Amino acid sequence: MAQQQPQTGPAGAAGHPDGPAAAPDLPPRVATVYGESDLATVPAFAGGFINFGYWAELGDLTGRVLTEADRVRSEQDLYRLVLGTFGEARGRGALEAGCGRGLGCALALREFGLDPVIGLDAHPDQIARARAAHAELLAGGAGSAGRLTFVLGAAQRMPLAAGTVDCLYSVEAVQHFRFPAAFALEAARVLRPGGRLALTTFFARTPKAARELPGLLPPYADGLDVPHVIDEFAGTLAAAGLRDVVVRPIGDAVWEGYDRYMAQQPELSDGWPRRYLTAYETGLLDYYLLTAVAPRRAGGQRAGASPGGAAASRGR
Numbered sequence: 356m357a358q359q360q361p362q363t364g365p366a367g368a369a370g371h372p373d374g375p376a377a378a379p380d381l382p383p384r385v386a387t388v389y390g391e392s393d394l395a396t397v398p399a400f401a402g403g404f405i406n407f408g409y410w411a412e413l414g415d416l417t418g419r420v421l422t423e424a425d426r427v428r429s430e431q432d433l434y435r436l437v438l439g440t441f442g443e444a445r446g447r448g449a450l451e452a453g454c455g456r457g458l459g460c461a462l463a464l465r466e467f468g469l470d471p472v473i474g475l476d477a478h479p480d481q482i483a484r485a486r487a488a489h490a491e492l493l494a495g496g497a498g499s500a501g502r503l504t505f506v507l508g509a510a511q512r513m514p515l516a517a518g519t520v521d522c523l524y525s526v527e528a529v530q531h532f533r534f535p536a537a538f539a540l541e542a543a544r545v546l547r548p549g550g551r552l553a554l555t556t557f558f559a560r561t562p563k564a565a566r567e568l569p570g571l572l573p574p575y576a577d578g579l580d581v582p583h584v585i586d587e588f589a590g591t592l593a594a595a596g597l598r599d600v601v602v603r604p605i606g607d608a609v610w611e612g613y614d615r616y617m618a619q620q621p622e623l624s625d626g627w628p629r630r631y632l633t634a635y636e637t638g639l640l641d642y643y644l645l646t647a648v649a650p651r652r653a654g655g656q657r658a659g660a661s662p663g664g665a666a667a668s669r670g671r
């Protein structure tokens with residue numbers, strides 16, 4: 356693992372109001388998986404991304420041999436789905452929570468015109484990989500100076516001043532968050548009034564499912580992932596002061612495509628990752644896209660906001 360460094364704020368933005376924090380305290384399994392194990396390099400993922408992918412844009416997958424290029428496309432398309440919720444985004448500033456190698460940040464800059472883009476990740480090795488992967492952009496060639504920054508920091512304590520971000524997004528990282536209420540409060544704090552939040556990942560469908568998932572999927576049992584319950588998480592966003600919280604299940608465009616790809620990988624065809632489709636088909640989990648809007652007046656409801664209390668709506 357790379358040497359732990361204190362987190363620092365991105366250039367031009369004052370940091371967290373309580374000052375710089377020590378390097379994020381990662382759960383041991385999260386530290387290992389994104390440190391020495393470098394999850395992006397396992398055959399389930401491709402192209403440096405680490406997400407299950409959104410497969411709807413690849414067309415009918417029946418009978419088709421899925422290539423590594425298809426896998427990368429699915430991972431990029433998950434980003435496109437999330438970033439597309441922002442509407443016309445050119446010139447608006449964005450923050451990604453849990454950016455991994457920063458490939459989604461570069462896509463946000465390149466395809467959606469979000470500018471500047473800050474990639475935040477709690478693992479120092481991921482930040483080091485992101486900086487290495489985008490060294491040219493970061494060096495400021497071809498007018499790119501200051502448009503992309505990678506910052507070490509936790510989603511539950513973002514090293515940013517209040518009201519500094521237009522668009523906050525996250526792709527397949529929330530399942531690692533131990534403190535979803537703190538993340539929601541931070542999202543409400545760093546977003547400008549009226550700023551937009553969009554995130555996607557997998558959640559337990561019910562509290563009962565959350566209790567059953569560790570028996571089926573090792574990442575819940577070994578401490579990598581937390582089976583957050585979708586309605587409770589949506590309520591946590593609303594309780595933090597975010598409004599217009601919309602929850603959209605997108606599992607029909609995620610799990611089958613991912614499973615088809617797994618089935619075609621010799622080293623993965625009979626492994627436990629294929630149980631995600633079982634968990635989806637038996638109603639234990641689903642993949643969701645959530646969107647919300649920051650309150651018009653800065654500062655959401657602060658400490659003591661009770662998770663699960665406020666209303667959220669479901670969209671399709």
Ligand SMILES: C[S@@+](CC[C@H](N)C(=O)[O-])C[C@H]1O[C@@H](n2cnc3c(N)ncnc32)[C@H](O)[C@@H]1O
Nearest residue numbers: 404405406453455476477478509510526528531
């Ligand atoms: C599954 S990877 C997804 C990476 C990237 N979004 C993608 O789709 O390729 C999850 C990332 O979240 C980061 N992470 C985990 N817990 C975090 C936290 N509390 N705050 C910020 N990042 C976190 C991990 O270090 C990892 O890079």
